[in-house]
Amino acid sequence: MKILVTGGKGYIGTNLRYQIETTYNVGKTTKYELIDYDIINGFDVLNAEQLFHAIREVDAVIHLAAVSGIVACEKEPGHATKVNVDGTCISSRFATALNKPFVLASSFAAENPINVYGYTKRLAEAVVLKNRGIICRLSNVYGGHEYLSRKNSVVSFLKKCQEAGELPQLHDEGMHKRDFIHVSDVCWGLIEALRQSSGIYKICTGKETSIKDLAKLMGFSNIKSIPMPEDRKPQPIQVQSLPGWSHKISLGEGVSLSMV
Numbered sequence: 001m002k003i004l005v006t007g008g009k010g011y012i013g014t015n016l017r018y019q020i021e022t023t024y025n026v027g028k029t030t031k032y033e034l035i036d037y038d039i040i041n042g043f044d045v046l047n048a049e050q051l052f053h054a055i056r057e058v059d060a061v062i063h064l065a066a067v068s069g070i071v072a073c074e075k076e077p078g079h080a081t082k083v084n085v086d087g088t089c090i091s092s093r094f095a096t097a098l099n100k101p102f103v104l105a106s107s108f109a110a111e112n113p114i115n116v117y118g119y120t121k122r123l124a125e126a127v128v129l130k131n132r133g134i135i136c137r138l139s140n141v142y143g144g145h146e147y148l149s150r151k152n153s154v155v156s157f158l159k160k161c162q163e164a165g166e167l168p169q170l171h172d173e174g175m176h177k178r179d180f181i182h183v184s185d186v187c188w189g190l191i192e193a194l195r196q197s198s199g200i201y202k203i204c205t206g207k208e209t210s211i212k213d214l215a216k217l218m219g220f221s222n223i224k225s226i227p228m229p230e231d232r233k234p235q236p237i238q239v240q241s242l243p244g245w246s247h248k249i250s251l252g253e254g255v256s257l258s259m260v
Contacts, residue, residue: 007065008036045087084120139204144183174212201242
Protein backbone atom coordinates (compact mmCIF):
# COMPACT_ATOMS: atom_id res chain seq x y z
CA MET A 1 0.00 0.00 0.00
CA LYS A 2 1.38 3.39 -1.00
CA ILE A 3 0.39 5.99 1.63
CA LEU A 4 0.63 9.76 1.24
CA VAL A 5 1.52 11.28 4.60
CA THR A 6 0.86 15.00 4.74
CA GLY A 7 3.15 16.62 7.27
CA GLY A 8 5.31 13.52 6.96
CA LYS A 9 8.45 15.29 8.16
CA GLY A 10 6.86 16.25 11.48
CA TYR A 11 7.13 14.49 14.84
CA ILE A 12 4.46 11.83 14.29
CA GLY A 13 5.32 11.45 10.61
CA THR A 14 8.97 10.80 11.46
CA ASN A 15 7.99 8.13 13.97
CA LEU A 16 5.45 6.64 11.56
CA ARG A 17 8.20 6.09 9.00
CA TYR A 18 10.44 4.50 11.64
CA GLN A 19 7.59 2.22 12.73
CA ILE A 20 6.89 1.14 9.16
CA GLU A 21 10.54 0.42 8.43
CA THR A 22 11.20 -1.53 11.63
CA THR A 23 7.88 -3.32 12.18
CA TYR A 24 5.88 -3.71 8.97
CA ASN A 25 8.49 -3.70 6.21
CA VAL A 26 10.69 -6.56 7.31
CA GLY A 27 12.40 -9.20 5.24
CA LYS A 28 12.00 -8.99 1.48
CA THR A 29 8.42 -7.73 1.52
CA THR A 30 7.54 -4.02 1.52
CA LYS A 31 4.06 -3.84 2.98
CA TYR A 32 3.76 -0.07 3.08
CA GLU A 33 5.45 2.70 1.14
CA LEU A 34 5.22 6.16 2.69
CA ILE A 35 5.27 9.26 0.52
CA ASP A 36 6.08 12.41 2.51
CA TYR A 37 4.03 15.42 1.48
CA ASP A 38 5.50 18.18 3.60
CA ILE A 39 6.12 21.91 3.34
CA ILE A 40 9.79 21.13 4.02
CA ASN A 41 9.85 19.32 0.65
CA GLY A 42 8.00 22.15 -1.08
CA PHE A 43 4.58 20.45 -0.92
CA ASP A 44 1.73 22.59 0.42
CA VAL A 45 -1.66 21.22 1.57
CA LEU A 46 -3.18 24.51 0.40
CA ASN A 47 -1.96 23.95 -3.16
CA ALA A 48 -4.99 22.15 -4.59
CA GLU A 49 -3.48 21.16 -7.94
CA GLN A 50 -0.30 19.84 -6.37
CA LEU A 51 -2.23 17.93 -3.73
CA PHE A 52 -4.67 16.38 -6.21
CA HIS A 53 -1.85 14.93 -8.31
CA ALA A 54 -0.14 13.55 -5.22
CA ILE A 55 -3.27 11.83 -3.90
CA ARG A 56 -4.05 10.40 -7.34
CA GLU A 57 -0.75 8.47 -7.25
CA VAL A 58 -1.27 6.70 -3.89
CA ASP A 59 -3.61 4.17 -2.29
CA ALA A 60 -4.45 6.06 0.93
CA VAL A 61 -3.84 9.28 2.84
CA ILE A 62 -2.83 9.87 6.46
CA HIS A 63 -3.30 13.56 7.14
CA LEU A 64 -0.86 14.86 9.77
CA ALA A 65 -0.23 18.34 8.36
CA ALA A 66 -1.36 20.93 10.90
CA VAL A 67 -0.46 23.90 13.03
CA SER A 68 -0.30 22.03 16.33
CA GLY A 69 -0.49 23.34 19.87
CA ILE A 70 -2.45 26.05 21.64
CA VAL A 71 0.27 28.72 21.62
CA ALA A 72 1.02 28.52 17.88
CA CYS A 73 -2.69 28.65 16.96
CA GLU A 74 -3.43 31.58 19.28
CA LYS A 75 -0.47 33.48 17.86
CA GLU A 76 -1.60 33.12 14.24
CA PRO A 77 -5.27 32.07 14.19
CA GLY A 78 -5.73 32.92 10.52
CA HIS A 79 -2.85 30.72 9.42
CA ALA A 80 -3.93 27.95 11.80
CA THR A 81 -7.43 28.00 10.33
CA LYS A 82 -6.14 27.84 6.77
CA VAL A 83 -3.85 24.90 7.42
CA ASN A 84 -5.96 22.94 9.91
CA VAL A 85 -9.36 23.48 8.30
CA ASP A 86 -8.84 24.45 4.66
CA GLY A 87 -5.93 22.04 4.19
CA THR A 88 -8.02 19.21 5.62
CA CYS A 89 -10.99 20.19 3.48
CA ILE A 90 -8.97 20.09 0.27
CA SER A 91 -7.16 16.84 1.00
CA SER A 92 -10.18 14.91 2.29
CA ARG A 93 -12.35 16.08 -0.61
CA PHE A 94 -9.80 14.88 -3.15
CA ALA A 95 -9.34 11.56 -1.34
CA THR A 96 -13.09 10.97 -1.43
CA ALA A 97 -13.34 11.94 -5.10
CA LEU A 98 -10.51 9.53 -5.93
CA ASN A 99 -11.90 6.79 -3.65
CA LYS A 100 -8.85 6.69 -1.36
CA PRO A 101 -9.07 5.94 2.39
CA PHE A 102 -8.40 9.12 4.38
CA VAL A 103 -7.33 9.28 8.03
CA LEU A 104 -7.16 12.55 9.94
CA ALA A 105 -4.97 12.79 13.05
CA SER A 106 -7.13 14.92 15.32
CA SER A 107 -7.00 15.70 19.03
CA PHE A 108 -8.98 15.31 22.24
CA ALA A 109 -9.07 19.12 22.15
CA ALA A 110 -11.76 18.84 19.45
CA GLU A 111 -14.30 17.27 21.82
CA ASN A 112 -15.15 20.47 23.72
CA PRO A 113 -13.05 23.18 22.08
CA ILE A 114 -12.09 26.17 24.22
CA ASN A 115 -9.30 27.68 22.10
CA VAL A 116 -8.32 28.23 18.46
CA TYR A 117 -6.51 24.92 18.25
CA GLY A 118 -9.52 22.97 19.51
CA TYR A 119 -11.96 24.79 17.24
CA THR A 120 -9.84 24.27 14.12
CA LYS A 121 -9.59 20.56 14.90
CA ARG A 122 -13.35 20.34 15.49
CA LEU A 123 -14.07 22.04 12.15
CA ALA A 124 -11.56 19.77 10.41
CA GLU A 125 -13.37 16.75 11.84
CA ALA A 126 -16.71 18.01 10.52
CA VAL A 127 -15.23 18.33 7.05
CA VAL A 128 -13.72 14.84 7.14
CA LEU A 129 -16.99 13.27 8.30
CA LYS A 130 -18.83 15.03 5.48
CA ASN A 131 -16.31 13.55 3.05
CA ARG A 132 -16.72 10.07 4.62
CA GLY A 133 -13.20 10.00 6.06
CA ILE A 134 -11.78 8.50 9.24
CA ILE A 135 -10.87 10.54 12.33
CA CYS A 136 -8.43 9.50 15.05
CA ARG A 137 -8.54 11.63 18.18
CA LEU A 138 -5.16 11.37 19.84
CA SER A 139 -4.62 11.88 23.54
CA ASN A 140 -1.33 13.24 24.94
CA VAL A 141 1.36 11.81 22.64
CA TYR A 142 4.92 11.39 23.90
CA GLY A 143 8.19 9.55 23.33
CA GLY A 144 9.99 8.20 20.32
CA HIS A 145 12.31 9.82 17.80
CA GLU A 146 12.89 13.58 17.88
CA TYR A 147 10.43 14.00 20.75
CA LEU A 148 12.64 16.07 23.04
CA SER A 149 13.89 18.30 20.22
CA ARG A 150 10.47 18.93 18.68
CA LYS A 151 7.90 18.88 21.49
CA ASN A 152 7.35 20.87 24.68
CA SER A 153 4.56 18.75 26.14
CA VAL A 154 4.64 17.67 29.76
CA VAL A 155 6.69 14.46 29.46
CA SER A 156 9.28 16.37 27.41
CA PHE A 157 9.27 19.20 29.97
CA LEU A 158 9.81 16.82 32.88
CA LYS A 159 12.51 14.90 31.02
CA LYS A 160 14.40 18.12 30.33
CA CYS A 161 14.05 19.20 33.98
CA GLN A 162 15.34 15.79 34.99
CA GLU A 163 18.38 16.06 32.72
CA ALA A 164 19.11 19.61 33.93
CA GLY A 165 18.66 18.69 37.61
CA GLU A 166 15.90 21.29 37.98
CA LEU A 167 12.71 21.22 40.07
CA PRO A 168 9.67 21.31 37.72
CA GLN A 169 6.92 23.94 38.03
CA LEU A 170 3.52 22.28 37.56
CA HIS A 171 0.10 23.89 37.20
CA ASP A 172 -2.25 23.49 40.18
CA GLU A 173 0.11 21.18 42.07
CA GLY A 174 0.04 18.77 39.14
CA MET A 175 -3.41 17.44 40.09
CA HIS A 176 -4.92 17.67 36.58
CA LYS A 177 -4.84 14.46 34.58
CA ARG A 178 -3.94 13.39 31.06
CA ASP A 179 -4.13 10.16 29.09
CA PHE A 180 -0.55 9.60 27.90
CA ILE A 181 -0.08 7.52 24.76
CA HIS A 182 3.31 6.52 23.34
CA VAL A 183 3.91 7.62 19.75
CA SER A 184 4.62 4.06 18.57
CA ASP A 185 1.10 3.05 19.67
CA VAL A 186 -0.26 6.10 17.84
CA CYS A 187 1.53 5.13 14.63
CA TRP A 188 0.14 1.61 14.80
CA GLY A 189 -3.33 3.05 15.40
CA LEU A 190 -3.12 5.33 12.35
CA ILE A 191 -2.23 2.37 10.13
CA GLU A 192 -5.05 0.25 11.59
CA ALA A 193 -7.49 3.12 11.10
CA LEU A 194 -7.10 2.87 7.32
CA ARG A 195 -9.20 -0.32 7.50
CA GLN A 196 -12.09 1.29 9.38
CA SER A 197 -15.31 2.83 8.14
CA SER A 198 -15.96 6.57 8.39
CA GLY A 199 -16.26 7.81 11.98
CA ILE A 200 -14.46 9.26 14.99
CA TYR A 201 -12.19 6.95 16.98
CA LYS A 202 -9.97 7.57 19.98
CA ILE A 203 -6.36 6.51 20.24
CA CYS A 204 -5.47 6.53 23.91
CA THR A 205 -4.71 4.18 26.80
CA GLY A 206 -8.05 4.73 28.55
CA LYS A 207 -6.14 5.53 31.75
CA GLU A 208 -5.59 9.04 33.06
CA THR A 209 -2.54 9.90 35.14
CA SER A 210 -2.09 13.10 37.14
CA ILE A 211 0.92 15.24 36.25
CA LYS A 212 2.02 14.92 39.86
CA ASP A 213 2.00 11.13 39.65
CA LEU A 214 3.83 11.30 36.32
CA ALA A 215 6.52 13.45 37.97
CA LYS A 216 6.85 10.87 40.75
CA LEU A 217 7.07 8.10 38.16
CA MET A 218 9.95 9.95 36.55
CA GLY A 219 11.79 10.29 39.84
CA PHE A 220 10.77 13.70 41.18
CA SER A 221 10.08 13.80 44.90
CA ASN A 222 9.07 17.47 44.94
CA ILE A 223 7.54 20.07 42.60
CA LYS A 224 6.66 23.76 42.46
CA SER A 225 3.02 24.70 41.84
CA ILE A 226 1.71 27.53 39.62
CA PRO A 227 -1.91 28.40 38.61
CA MET A 228 -3.46 26.62 35.59
CA PRO A 229 -4.67 28.95 32.76
CA GLU A 230 -8.36 28.46 31.95
CA ASP A 231 -7.69 27.55 28.31
CA ARG A 232 -5.45 24.65 29.35
CA LYS A 233 -7.93 22.81 31.56
CA PRO A 234 -8.83 19.36 30.10
CA GLN A 235 -12.32 18.44 29.00
CA PRO A 236 -14.08 15.03 29.32
CA ILE A 237 -13.94 12.80 26.25
CA GLN A 238 -16.57 10.29 25.13
CA VAL A 239 -15.70 8.69 21.80
CA GLN A 240 -15.77 5.04 20.68
CA SER A 241 -12.49 3.15 20.67
CA LEU A 242 -10.72 2.21 17.46
CA PRO A 243 -11.71 -1.40 16.62
CA GLY A 244 -8.89 -3.92 16.51
CA TRP A 245 -6.45 -1.64 18.30
CA SER A 246 -5.18 -1.27 21.85
CA HIS A 247 -2.12 0.37 23.30
CA LYS A 248 0.95 -1.80 23.92
CA ILE A 249 3.24 0.47 25.92
CA SER A 250 2.38 1.48 29.48
CA LEU A 251 3.31 4.93 30.75
CA GLY A 252 5.91 3.42 33.05
CA GLU A 253 7.52 1.59 30.12
CA GLY A 254 7.20 4.55 27.79
CA VAL A 255 8.99 7.12 29.94
CA SER A 256 11.85 4.66 30.43
CA LEU A 257 12.41 4.27 26.67
CA SER A 258 15.02 6.39 24.93
CA MET A 259 13.93 9.85 23.82
CA VAL A 260 16.07 11.92 21.47
